[in-house]
Amino acid sequence: MKHTLSVLVENKPGVLNRISGLFARRGFNIDSLAVGETEDPKYSRMTIMVDGQDQPLEQVTKQLHKLINVIKITDLDPATSVDRELVLVKVKATAENRSEIMQIAEIFRAKIIDVSKTMLVIEVTGTREKVGAIMKLLRPFGIVELVRTGRVAMSRGTELT
Amino acid sequence: MNGATAILESLRREGVEVVFGYPGGSVIPLYDALYDFEIDHILTRHEQGAVHAADGYARASGKVGVCIATSGPGATNLTTGIANAYLDSVPLVAITGQVRTNLIGTDAFQEADIHGITLPIVKHSYLVKNAADLPSVLHEAFYIARTGRPGPVVVDIPVDLTIADVEYDPDGAQKIDLPGYRPTVKGHPKQIKAAAQAIAEAERPVIFAGGGVISAGGSEQLRELALHAHIPVTTSLTGIGSFPEDNEELSLGMLGMHGTRYANYAVTNCDLILGVGVRFDDRVTGRIAAFAPGAKVVHIDVDPAEISKNVAVDVPIVGDAKSVLADLLVQLKKHELSPERHLPWMRQVADWKKSHPMTFRREEDGEIMPEFVVKTISDITKGEAIICTEVGQNQMWAAQYSRVTRPRHFISSGGLGTMGFGFPASIGAKIARPDALVIDIAGDGSFQMNIQELGTAMNYRIPVKVCILNNQYLGMVRQWQDLFWNKRYSATCIACQPDFVKVAEAYGAQGFRATRADEVEEVLRVAFASDEPAVIDIRVKREANVWPMVPAGGAIDQMLGEEDR
Numbered sequence: 001m002k003h004t005l006s007v008l009v010e011n012k013p014g015v016l017n018r019i020s021g022l023f024a025r026r027g028f029n030i031d032s033l034a035v036g037e038t039e040d041p042k043y044s045r046m047t048i049m050v051d052g053q054d055q056p057l058e059q060v061t062k063q064l065h066k067l068i069n070v071i072k073i074t075d076l077d078p079a080t081s082v083d084r085e086l087v088l089v090k091v092k093a094t095a096e097n098r099s100e101i102m103q104i105a106e107i108f109r110a111k112i113i114d115v116s117k118t119m120l121v122i123e124v125t126g127t128r129e130k131v132g133a134i135m136k137l138l139r140p141f142g143i144v145e146l147v148r149t150g151r152v153a154m155s156r157g158t159e160l161t
Numbered sequence: 162m163n164g165a166t167a168i169l170e171s172l173r174r175e176g177v178e179v180v181f182g183y184p185g186g187s188v189i190p191l192y193d194a195l196y197d198f199e200i201d202h203i204l205t206r207h208e209q210g211a212v213h214a215a216d217g218y219a220r221a222s223g224k225v226g227v228c229i230a231t232s233g234p235g236a237t238n239l240t241t242g243i244a245n246a247y248l249d250s251v252p253l254v255a256i257t258g259q260v261r262t263n264l265i266g267t268d269a270f271q272e273a274d275i276h277g278i279t280l281p282i283v284k285h286s287y288l289v290k291n292a293a294d295l296p297s298v299l300h301e302a303f304y305i306a307r308t309g310r311p312g313p314v315v316v317d318i319p320v321d322l323t324i325a326d327v328e329y330d331p332d333g334a335q336k337i338d339l340p341g342y343r344p345t346v347k348g349h350p351k352q353i354k355a356a357a358q359a360i361a362e363a364e365r366p367v368i369f370a371g372g373g374v375i376s377a378g379g380s381e382q383l384r385e386l387a388l389h390a391h392i393p394v395t396t397s398l399t400g401i402g403s404f405p406e407d408n409e410e411l412s413l414g415m416l417g418m419h420g421t422r423y424a425n426y427a428v429t430n431c432d433l434i435l436g437v438g439v440r441f442d443d444r445v446t447g448r449i450a451a452f453a454p455g456a457k458v459v460h461i462d463v464d465p466a467e468i469s470k471n472v473a474v475d476v477p478i479v480g481d482a483k484s485v486l487a488d489l490l491v492q493l494k495k496h497e498l499s500p501e502r503h504l505p506w507m508r509q510v511a512d513w514k515k516s517h518p519m520t521f522r523r524e525e526d527g528e529i530m531p532e533f534v535v536k537t538i539s540d541i542t543k544g545e546a547i548i549c550t551e552v553g554q555n556q557m558w559a560a561q562y563s564r565v566t567r568p569r570h571f572i573s574s575g576g577l578g579t580m581g582f583g584f585p586a587s588i589g590a591k592i593a594r595p596d597a598l599v600i601d602i603a604g605d606g607s608f609q610m611n612i613q614e615l616g617t618a619m620n621y622r623i624p625v626k627v628c629i630l631n632n633q634y635l636g637m638v639r640q641w642q643d644l645f646w647n648k649r650y651s652a653t654c655i656a657c658q659p660d661f662v663k664v665a666e667a668y669g670a671q672g673f674r675a676t677r678a679d680e681v682e683e684v685l686r687v688a689f690a691s692d693e694p695a696v697i698d699i700r701v702k703r704e705a706n707v708w709p710m711v712p713a714g715g716a717i718d719q720m721l722g723e724e725d726r
């Protein structure tokens with residue numbers, strides 16, 4: 001099962017290193033990791049997607065808690081949290097199919113952010129599912145390059161993550 | 162003051178009296194400040210010696226051990242010792258010099274990323290970038306090293322910071338602000354009640370005590386509880402001394418691969434195991450599925466990550482062993498605990514002790530059995546010496562046949578199993594406890610790994626006694642080859658070795674040798690009576706094996722003994 005961990009850490013050098021190293025050592029693969037400062041520059045928040053299939057996640061969260069710079073860990077429940085990912089995708093486009101691609105982008109509320117003679121760069125924001133769906137439609141045109149930020153997530157409503 | 166003095170001032174305020182280290186370019190300013198500072202410095206002959214000595218000092222005293230090394234090779238020479246302290250949860254602060262701030266990342270002369278190298282083997286670490294942070298970082302390092310589950314902290318300090326001007330403000334520097342670090346000390350009252358209930362209901366209870374009891378200073382609480390509830394106690398290797406082994410009725414000695422049969426049988430057949438400050442390491446549990454299969458597991462540990470890591474726990478209690486044991490005793494006293502409640506069990510345990518005692522064969526032709534040496538040491542020191550060990554057979558025999566009655570009197574590399582640990586550790590222990598007789602029970606292989614520390618022992622006249630159980634083999638590996646690899650002794654014969662008596666004498670230490678069983682006691686007595694460092698080369702039966710033994714991955718009640726061969 002995939003888990004989305006939201007980890008609040010002190011904004012100190014080496015913290016990312018400690019955390020990624022710990023996952024590797026304990027045998028967990030990180031699917032994606034997004035990190036940035038929070039509302040308080042003393043702290044950063046990492047959103048980590050990890051596969052907890054083979055081993056229970058508990059051991060790794062406990063080990064994470066032992067890191068001195070880790071303040072809080074939340075295993076976000078998809079039902080009570082929102083998540084987004086931003087993807088940039090470069091697609092082959094010809095004079096003939098360019099408008100078709102632009103229509104697909106529009107349906108998904110994606111933005112065309114660069115146009116050249118033979119390529120389009122599209123920015124997609126959404127859940128993994130939405131990103132997956134548009135990629136499926138774009139693939140036949142020829143995806144040349146793809147970069148993703150990794151998922152960011154937070155709790156819904158008034159609940160703090 | 163300059164950064165170097167600020168570092169030492171922080172150490173002084175942390176109560177540091179002695180540091181172990183080795184100088185080099187990036188720590189010259191620090192050593193300059195040490196020159197007339199009130200902290201003693203022990204110059205070892207290798208950085209590995211320094212870190213193990215600091216470790217032994219910490220284990221013998223309960224204080225934080227401190228070591229210093231220069232950047233690059235000095236720092237990398239510390240790594241084995243840091244890993245050793247990490248696995249055995251020993252409070253240590255390792256200060257490493259680093260190249261100048263503006264050279265970091267340029268592959269400068271003697272630059273090594275020790276912060277990065279040690280990430281997986283530290284409790285925490287710092288690469289200090291501003292001289293002004295030095296005092297607060299050092300106080301934080303000590304706080305982290307000694308609180309919660311103790312462990313090593315590395316502080317990497319670029320040399321330019323040590324000559325910069327620093328203001329030492331004692332109040333500001335000693336204020337600890339670590340929002341992500343709040344170790345639990347008090348156990349949860351509800352859990353403690355549940356544990357008391359489970360103990361009171363148990364018909365076949367056993368206590369399994371580990372190094373956590375000793376580091377928490379909870380041995381007295383453990384003793385009171387075991388005596389009050391009348392429960393037998395077995396220990397892990399690092400837990401030796403947490404419970405007095407001269408308690409004939411309740412002490413079961415060590416558990417696990419080379420544990421006593423009666424401890425292994427008791428744990429396998431118990432209906433309740435109270436683990437205190439232990440981590441259920443694989444050398445103890447053997448095959449997990451067969452470990453205490455019918456038992457309710459109560460586990461007290463200060464580190465929540467240890468709970469249910471290896472063995473599923475029924476009643477977890479996170480907290481400091483001393484505090485939790487004291488609270489647990491209060492709760493237990495509310496229960497009716499008649500000694501009759503588990504009489505059949507206690508009879509059974511006594512029976513096992515009688516029918517499977519720890520004994521060894523005595524050779525008739527005067528050959529020296531290694532067990533006999535350890536037992537003689539234990540007898541003539543009345544169990545009052547601090548016993549350090551190397552790693553291998555010597556370590557297991559030391560664990561099996563030393564009768565340790567007090568905490569911090571058995572010092573051994575448990576988790577990492579580091580050959581070469583015992584001798585420098587004994588030097589550290591002797592500095593911590595100058596009143597105590599400190600003995601390193603060694604193998605000839607292990608001793609040669611840090612034999613250069615004879616220089617340190619002589620330099621400062623630290624009269625430790627190295628008793629080599631000399632079998633001219635890397636004995637423990639040879640034993641596995643003997644039992645499981647058709648006696649193909651690949652790379653384990655080390656009969657080419659120096660004359661250890663002459664080596665000792667060359668350093669100016671005393672050297673002794675015993676080649677026959679009837680010489681052992683006398684030689685030991687003479688060596689122990691002197692005020693000099695001494696090496697005692699005891700020629701033991703070369704192919705003696707450690708018994709009993711649980712083959713790796715086996716159930717712990719399925720032990721091989723000499724009779725099975």
Ligand SMILES: Cc1ncc(C[n+]2csc(CCOP(=O)(O)OP(=O)(O)O)c2C)c(N)n1
Nearest residue numbers: 553554555578580604605606607635636637
């Ligand atoms: C640094 C290190 N290298 C290798 C080993 C593997 N090892 C474990 S026990 C042992 C043999 C130890 O020989 P010795 O010190 O002579 O002790 P003995 O077993 O003969 O008592 C070895 C090589 C180790 N534990 N530590």
